[in-house]
Amino acid sequence: MSLSMTGYGQSVIDFQGYSVSFEVKSVNHRYCEVVFRMPREWTCFEDSFRRAVQSRIGRGRVDVFINREHSGDNADAVLNHARVKAYLQAAEELKAYGIEGSLTAKDILSLPDILVSPRGSLPMDDNGQEAWEKALLGGLNEALDGLLQMRSREGAFLAADIEHRLERIEALHREMTELAPTVPEEYRKRLRQRIEALDDGSLAVDEHIFGMEVALFAERSNVDEELTRLRSHLEQSRKLLHHEGPVGRKLDFLIQEMNREVNTIGSKANHLTLVNRVVEMKAELEKIREQAANVE
Structure with missing residues (x-):
């Protein structure tokens, strides 16, 4: 826990x-x-x-x-005579600095270690x-x-909040996993529409080159590896929350790794909905990072 x-x-x-x-x-x-x-x-x-x-x-x-x-x-309890003399001497020496005044019995009795007990020493x-x-x-x-x-009670609250946010990230991850394969096809359609809009009859479209362009885009925007690693980090984070012993540093490391994967997905995915999910995921990760900073 x-x-x-x-x-x-x-x-x-x-x-x-x-x-x-x-x-x-x-x-x-x-x-x-x-x-x-x-x-x-x-x-x-x-x-x-x-x-x-x-x-x-x-x-x-x-x-x-x-x-x-x-x-x-x-x-x-009896007076600690050595300590009384030391306090009185210190008070006398303070007069050399222009500090006037005298210690009363009440003042002296309130000072530390003035009273001692033979059986209490x-x-x-x-x-x-x-x-x-x-x-x-x-x-x-x-x-x-x-x-x-x-610390255990506080830790239970922290773990519950982090788990709730991990669930939200997992839901976003599922959406991104479903969206990712559709990105190349949507790009192909948009590219075709642009070519048709610009075609005045004088353009000769090479389908081979067109297909290569779509294939290159699909390769550049592929985020399957990042999504796989992100799922693994999420599973490890859940296990850590129920692990005995200090887990804060490991959790902090996993949060850094998840942030790295999410940033990569955001830079590779040329897709508005995916980018919006990346922003939401980063917001949740930041909240988890703040909570994890207090986990042992």
């Missing part, structure tokens, strides 16, 4: 005195690009987080936001890091579940 590259998921976990929230957003991108925004001491887990995301998402730009707050029951021993990594990966995967559900 086709997946959209647009999605959103979130989750919250409580672990060792902290409430950790996860937000995962994804948008269109040519490759799989993952960007993390999280507390600095958790950057040691970035590689495992990245592998977790890339194992479940094949394509798109994915932004992962991880934030932490002390849980409401974290009564043993990230342990630096191997066992503690392993416990945090496992807990954080669980929260990340829960957020990814929500993201993939939205």
Whole structure:
């Protein structure tokens, strides 16, 4: 089933005195690009987080936001004296730039990492890091579940719209297949009518040359190969929409190929109705291209 590259998921976990929230957003991108925004001491887990995301998402730009707050029951939170001193020193240094003012207790308490909890701080021993990594990966995967559900719903809508437009192109293809063989005969009739209209009795029409002219036109305007390839591309596009895994690049390639075949038909077919069908087909292909740009 086709997946959209647009999605959103979130989750919250409580672990060792902290409430950790996860937000995962994804948008269109040519490759799989993952960007993390999280507390600095958790950057040691970035590689495992990245592998977790890339194992479940094949394509798109994915932004992962991880934030932490002390849980409401974290009564043993104490001041981070080193951080308080650093903020106060920074405020004092700002005065050298002409910035006046002082920090109140309320201001200081609202700053990041002012309150810490002995049981809530990230342990630096191997066992503690392993416990945090496992807990954080669980929260990340829960957020990814929500993201993939939205991508699946969006992908179903995209696939339905693309299939509808493929049906329209197939209907146009059938019309073009029926019209193509009649083009040389219509040209022969028009050419005969023109010669007869110009003939004042002094023209000697060589039927052999006349037949060669019609045959050359039939060869130049023959679009059987293009129509055959176009039908094959349409069938492959339908199969891709129901294929598991990333299909966006393959679908984009097939759309380019279909556009190429349609352009060739338009340049070769010296027939008004065929040219009109080509214009309609190109319009539908452009709409499919816009939708396929969001397929994983």
